[in-house]
Amino acid sequence: VISVKLEVGELSGISPKHLREHLEEIVNWTIDVSQIEAKVKCKCGYEGKPKITLRAHDFVLFQCPKCSEVPEVLEGGGIKIVEVKCA
Numbered sequence: 001v002i003s004v005k006l007e008v009g010e011l012s013g014i015s016p017k018h019l020r021e022h023l024e025e026i027v028n029w030t031i032d033v034s035q036i037e038a039k040v041k042c043k044c045g046y047e048g049k050p051k052i053t054l055r056a057h058d059f060v061l062f063q064c065p066k067c068s069e070v071p072e073v074l075e076g077g078g079i080k081i082v083e084v085k086c087a
Contacts, residue, residue, distance in 0.1 A: 003030035005083040009076035010038040011050070011060045019079070038062070038076030042069055 004023075008016045016033040023031050040050040042064040050073075051065040064071045 001027070001029050001084060002087050003032070003083075003085045004081065005032045005034075007034055007036045007080040007082055009036050009073075009078050009080075010052075011062060011073060011077045012079055013057075013059045014079075036076045036080075039074045040064065040071035041074050042067060042071035044069065046071065047074075 006016075006019065008014065008019055016035045020031050020033045023029070038050055039048065040062070041047045044064060044067040046064050046066040049065070050062040050071060051068075052060060052062045054061040062071075063069065
C-alpha cells in the first residue's frame with residue numbers, strides 16, 4: 001500500500017486530524033482523510049443535521065434538534081475506506 005483515502009463521519013468519535021496522526025504512527029503511507037457531515041432521521045419527522053450535545057475523545061452525543069430524541073444516523077456515523085493504492 002502506498003496511499004489510502006478515508007472518509008470520517010462527523011459522529012464517528014474521532015476527528016480526521018487524529019485519525020491521520022494515529023495512522024501515520026504505524027504506517028508509511030500517504031493518508032488523505034476528509035470529514036463527512038452527519039445526517040439523521042427522527043421519528044418526529046425531522047431529517048437533517050443533528051444537534052451535537054457533547055464531543056469527547058471516543059464518542060459523540062447527539063439528539064434531534066426538533067424534539068431532543070435520539071435519531072437514526074443516515075450518514076456520517078462511521079469511517080469509510082474510499083480508495084487504496086498499491087505499488
